[in-house]
Amino acid sequence: MNKxxxxxxxxxxxxxxLSNLGAIVGLAVSALILYAGIHYYLRSIxxxxxxxxxxxxxxxAxxxxxxxxALLGVAAAAGLWMIYRNWNGRPVAFQDAKDPFTNFENQWQKLNK
Known part of the structure; x- marks a missing residue:
């Protein structure tokens, strides 16, 4: 992709x-409330x-x-992370997508050395 x-x-x-940062914090708080509800529900007698x-x-929930x-903001943050990972030409997926066993063979050869 072009720089x-x-x-x-x-x-x-x-x-x-940045524009959805407040909504993302609200999503985190509601997820924490959901986790606490499930956790204490399972432990209550x-x-x-x-x-x-x-x-x-x-x-x-x-x-x-x-x-x-907040979901749009999280998706944008994931996109920002993918752009950061791909910035120096580092591929996100496997190098050779034709043969799924190529990566396994390369790793196996590294282990046998």
Whole structure:
């Protein structure tokens, strides 16, 4: 990919990530609430505690699902990471996609040395 287009896409992805930073933090908080609800639901013994932690988990799940801008921000951050990885020509996938066993053979030869 041309460096100009990589810079352009990187700037656009950076702007998207920065503009959705608050939503990403909100998604992280709702994921933490969801995790706590599930964790304590599985560990609770009484029915009242299970109902309470089920409600807490449901609130966390609903707030995480309804946070679409954060999902766009996370996707832009993933795109920014791919641009960073691909900047110096380092491929993201395997070198030789024709034969899936080429990488295995190269690794096997390195182990046998």
């Amino acid at each position: 100009f287009w990589m810079i352009t896409l990187g700037i656009i992805a950076g702007i998207i990530v 009484s029915l009242a505690a299970k109902i309470w932690w089920g409600i807490v988990g449901a609130v966390g 609903i707030s995480a699902i309804s946070n679409v801008p």
